[in-house]
Amino acid sequence: MPERETRIEFSGTVVRIEADGFGIIKFDHPIGPSSNTLGFFSSSTSSALPFDDLRPGAHVIGMAEADERDIAAIKQLVVTSRST
């Protein structure tokens, strides 16, 4: 387990979402100790996600765990605006 993992607020845009609930978010600003610009969510890492409202292009805010690795793990998110 990485030592420097911290939970951080983020805002960003959903890049893609798959049928099994896996998805990727591009952050508006880098977060965490290694300045992650991307986060992922899935049914195994996030307990309650608003899958019905998540679409590519949707803007979201939430909490993510970030460490020295390439991509942050999204723990919570809320959709602030749907894609157009």
Next chain:
Amino acid sequence: MSQIIIDPIRKPRTTSGTVSITPIPNKARQFGFVPDLRHCKAGDLILSCSVKPGFLEKHIYRIQTRAGFSAEDSRWTHAAVFLYEDFIVEAVPLRGVISRTLYSDIPESVLRVRRSPGLHDNERYKIALCAQRMLGTRYNIKAALSLGWRAFLSGMWDRAWFPSINSVIICSKVFYDAHVEITRKLLSGCPISDLVMPAHLSATSDLQDINVPWVKLS
């Protein structure tokens, strides 16, 4: 960098020994040699292409070269994930998600085994299980189309080929996504929002080729 491949076109001259495997597909038994899959680990990527490519494989090859990949990377037209012993999991046109023995590819396919270095065995098993779970859910054309792929694909793929090519895309992307989910590491050169093709997984420098020697069947 030259690729390490398992190529049945050239009858293996050197082997790492003799083994007795039962049961084994007749074609592989007649060939007399199989790859020594004891060198493979759960979660390994298996790239493959036919010794004699059919029309669909030639089409995939053309798409990948048109996307800018070298002939060496574009030749790979199928991706699967190694599970254990000789079993792999993959999505196959019309048949859906299946697990089967990799020996059934011998001697009609060229194979290449790629692995993410530095992972623990439990992470490798998680990649394999995660990929199996994702494949089971994603091999659903309706679900794929509903996620907005239709618009994207219409510009890149011939729609008539979509059901067949869909399985190629899904297998490659599932390996990539499972790797991201378990390791939280991105594979260089692979798109995050785009379609991951076998050529991306062939070209990335974040996976290492595994040397899998031939063994003679007794």
